[in-house]
Amino acid sequence: MASIPFPESVAPVGEAVAPVRESVAPAAEPVGGFDTVLVANRGEIARRVIRTLRRLGIRSVAVYSDADADAPHVREADLAARIGPAAASRSYLDIDAVLAAARETGAQAIHPGYGFLSENAAFARACADAGIVFIGPGERALDVMADKIRAKAHVAAHDVPTVPGFSAKGMSDAEIAVAASEAGYPLLVKPSAGGGGKGMQIVRAPGELTEALATARRVAAAAFGDDTLLLERLIERPRHIEVQVLADTYGTVIHLGERECTLQRRHQKVVEEAPSSVVDAATRARIGAAACAAAASVDYRGAGTVEFLVAADRPDEFFFIEMNTRLQVEHPVTELVTGVDLVEQQLLVAAGERLALAQDGVRLVGHAIEARVYAESPERGFLPATGDVLEWRAASSQDGERPDVRTDAAVETGSVITADYDPMIAKVIAWGADRAEALTRLDEALAETVVLGVDTNIAFLRGLLAIPAVVAGDLDTGLIDRMPAFVGARPSEPALAAAASFVRNHRPAEMSGDARGLITGVVPQRGASELWATASGWRAGSHAVPVSQWFETADGEIASVASVPDLSSRSVGDGADDGATPDGAMVRASADGLLWVHADGATTTLRPLTRREAMDARLAARERESAATDPQLHAPMPGAVVAVHVSDGAAVRAGDRIVTIEAMKMEHPVVAPHDGIVTLDVAVGEQVRRDQALAHVVATPGDSEASERDAAETAGSTSGVDPVTTSSDHRS
Template sequence: MTSTSSPTVGFDTVLVANRGEIARRVIRTLRLLGIRSIAVYSDADADAPHVREADAAVRLGPAAASESYLAIDRVLAAAVESGAQAVHPGYGFLSENAAFARACADAGIAFIGPGERALEVMGDKIRAKEHVAAHDVPVVPGFSAAGMSDAQIAAAADDAGYPLLVKPSAGGGGKGMQVVRDAADLADALTTARRVARSAFGDDTLLLERLIERPRHIEVQVLADAHGRVIHLGERECTLQRRHQKVIEEAPSPVIDSATRDRLGAAACAAAASVDYRGAGTVEFLVAGDRPDEFFFIEMNTRLQVEHPVTELVTGVDLVEQQLRIAAGEPLALAQDDVTLTGHAIEARVYAESPERGFLPATGDVLVWRPADGVRTDAAVESGSIVTADYDPMIAKVIAFGHDRPHALDRLDAALADTVLLGVESNIGFLRTLLDDQAVRDGDMDTGLIDRMPPREPTEPSATALAAVAQAHGRRASGRNRSARSGALWRDGSGWRMGAPNRPVQVVLAGDDGSVYDVAAPEPGAEVFVGASRATARAVGRATPAGTAVAPDADGWIWVHADGETHRLRPLTRREAMQRRLDARERDAAASDPELRAPMPGAVVAVHVADGDEVAAGQRIVTIEAMKMEHPVVAAHDGVVRLDVALGDQVRRDQPLAHVTAHQTDS
């Protein structure tokens, strides 16, 4: 990326009011511009990479975002204490908070973002929609539920016609959105949307819009200065989403032609100009799947977007630098005719989650993190980091550039195959499956594509992976069993026995899905990395040769990356292996398990039944929330429920939540 103006910017110290990969990304540009960076952190992030990479860091408070990253008074105090002249909010947290922007202004500190009017108008979906419609920007038909009773909402929904999309008016990121296909589902959708909206945004006002079937999600990057110039940097295709959260983004869109790009860009610039926008922003549109020239305004994100790197790669413009220069009062050095799109860029979001368990959030220690060479990777973690349930589950972005779309797709797939993440479950394998989907390859996509994909099944570990784990386990076991006084043959650990020279050591391994593998540990030869301690992981995590990495965790599992896939396997004794096979056989023959367990660590945010209630199969029992996601736990069969948790309880993964005792039947 190239600088588009003078090398100096009107700030010498900037506080980055965020965490993770976006904090690191902002710090990177600050360093290039010679600006002193100040990080902030919660107790959970005391040893985070962004804290060490900044020139200085200030503690905000406990892990809870409400007491740290969302605490306006604490963030502002950190800015004043550190001598920062400006605050860069990143995205999420306080980035679209008008009260925070106002507090910065009152303290004489520049807010690197738009003014209060833009934040207030565009921060409310209902108000934003009404506002841009008055400036000839096309909008989706719908209505505001503000001040309406549920009965009034139901009547208005009947008039509008189903299917409808229920969404919180405040906030974004797809949180709280509910699809309602008929009147019978409306009440539950309103309850869930309000609960999530109150929790995430402190405002449970709802907006209901006509659901456009098989839409594409297209957004336009804009830049606007304080001197009246507004330009756009082309569009991004963000259609590949799951639960309204973007998964893959690319620039440019494979279906937008130059004429439609001009119209989209003009609409986006009009929306920005209507609120006297300043800085970098994104205007999001729905595009009809069968009519790519027809588009509707969804919302404006008054901040930098997660997916901004794809625009940077195809335009050569550093968007963070532009934000800094605009906030310092400089006029844009770019005119619309200066913006050209070259090549193609695609980004994949790496989430700490388990696709095989319905994409539930995952936590744990990062034993090994090794990004791929030859592509851009913006990561929140490194070897030795800890992924907790306190924040969003996105831990990295892998971004590939190619001379055309097929080239970029191939480069991204290869980069994901070479990305090593051990110790925490992730969606990397799923991302590769998604990129290989023929519809994705053809660019024939809509926002429901991922939801229509079959549930992801666990993949079988390759022979290389099994051999690497067996070898690692054999070395660890022999290292524990040998002593300094042992003979040379014993210390060799080769499996030699009298009468059976060079007999290989047999290792029994169990997979997450209950699979059991009998593996002959290979002779010592091809080296594999074995390392788990946080103290040494950063130093040795890059020493893994031949694309294979192995690391044991504290719970007895051994993680392995080989042949572009990651697995975790547990070494078993022969007795354990036999018992596991017997247990699996009994489970297959038995009725549904009466015990309902937590699918992920989190908080109990709703209890839908009372102790002793009669419940039916599929009925919601409790709802667990973690990493800004809700997951209902339902009864597997009819019966009587006994609750083991209460509203507000913090639960561990696989902790019993309730028991549903099936009714006895006469045989």
């Protein structure tokens, strides 16, 4: 098949007409028997499916919640229908609402994307009952593969190798402990229903089992409504290899090679690539045959993924983990090395057509690598971030025929990132003739990707790709978790210079005094001249002279730079340019006066300060360094208290879990910063604000030395441990 270009976006169409938005239908003749298809999803996957529908001449229908009323996927579809409020349970997970939208817009089929209803057997049955085609596998495949325990037993009966382990269904904790001891440690505890690493716990010793079981059950119940657990042997230094399969309704099943998804953080995929650097041709044939056997055993149809664990020191040995009965987040890397549009294949199979591609016709050409861009703060333990996207610019492709860079994005300039959904906002994918070239192109593409206004993991991704082990392909799923805590780079000189130029050249006459003070750090006194307010460095009878500008960096440090203003230029605030500086840097100012700067392939935030403010900040920092640990525990972000681990007045040790809050579909344990007596300020079920006090831990007399030591060990961490995902729409 010919290679298929995938543009980052298409021109928006249609006007907002609630509850249905409509534009002119595509003029091309529909392909595959459908003329209208509803996309029951949001974000980048909805936009990606809509692109293929438009290319095939099929009218697309978007659905949206109130939070997504102005989202890009809504404008890019030919029709759009509101399905409910922001909460996913009342919109994207509402089967009745989705089916009503399909009937109202005349959709003959529904593409579920991934997450949400994509692996929901009840939804597939409801579609069939409504006479609407579900673009996915049949109910049997959904039922069997939805339960890890059942799936494992099922594929084992079809000669697919599986990891030794046992189901904890119906067992008491005491019985589980006995079975665990017989199986041998270390063990992996995971929910039977669902995937994506949600709720997984590693247990290396018997003493860790009780807490691991409680956490896994709580997460499983919240995410899937089923707290049944599966325990299996933990394979040390495993690699995560998955195989893309395609199947039609005539019994043909083929695979499109494997993807390496080993780079994960707490079981969440971060970087994926195709093909794997450790899978040779012989192993590819064997693991591909096993994946096809697993798919054929449930009469699979459409696109699916069979996941395996491969021992790092024995890459020819693999074990079945699970089957994802849907499209995967990482499907673009397979598309770029095979030239096959997987969404198109899903549509054709769902329309009853035979696969046009035979196994011996599959060719893997070159290498492709994908990085997931999340709205999150690596410096704060990867807490999800929210806010307004002040500027979005995707990396450009150098080759339109076979793109070496592809960006699938959920956002654009002006988008709002909320706490309602998964924090993934884009995927950046690069293709190269070999792995080294693909890595280089991906790093360059990430450097070109601009997201201002919301924290992202782009700097972390670039650092990860540069690690020698990653460059060499020496990977295992624990590599990221063994990395030291991420520390952002100091602002570069070009970044400081660009920010200073923005401050100096901003036209103060066009702003109120308060707004000017936010941006320039200079608030004029009543009756003062505008000349003094500019702090421009202008002198009568001479040229402008350098003036120092101070900034507070994201980590609270103070930086300064001397700049000479270009008073002839206009800033982004007056509409004369796009905020880019002559050296290519870009600056945007948020409503609270924070400057977001993209320069030298990195994004940094700077808060302008006056000389006095800079001095006060330095003094405050010194006082904090000499002070005892803050006894107050704060919420890292808005959320709900889902667990309180200690009783009021209890004695706790540094690092003990105090409460757990759920926010942005993730659990965040908050731990004691030092030894002491705890006073609780919240209860289970309570909604909390960001930075709200959750508890106080007051050091007991004589513990001051220990408190100072504990403070040093826990400094910079909000929760002390990584969050645990509980999202029902998580994309794996």
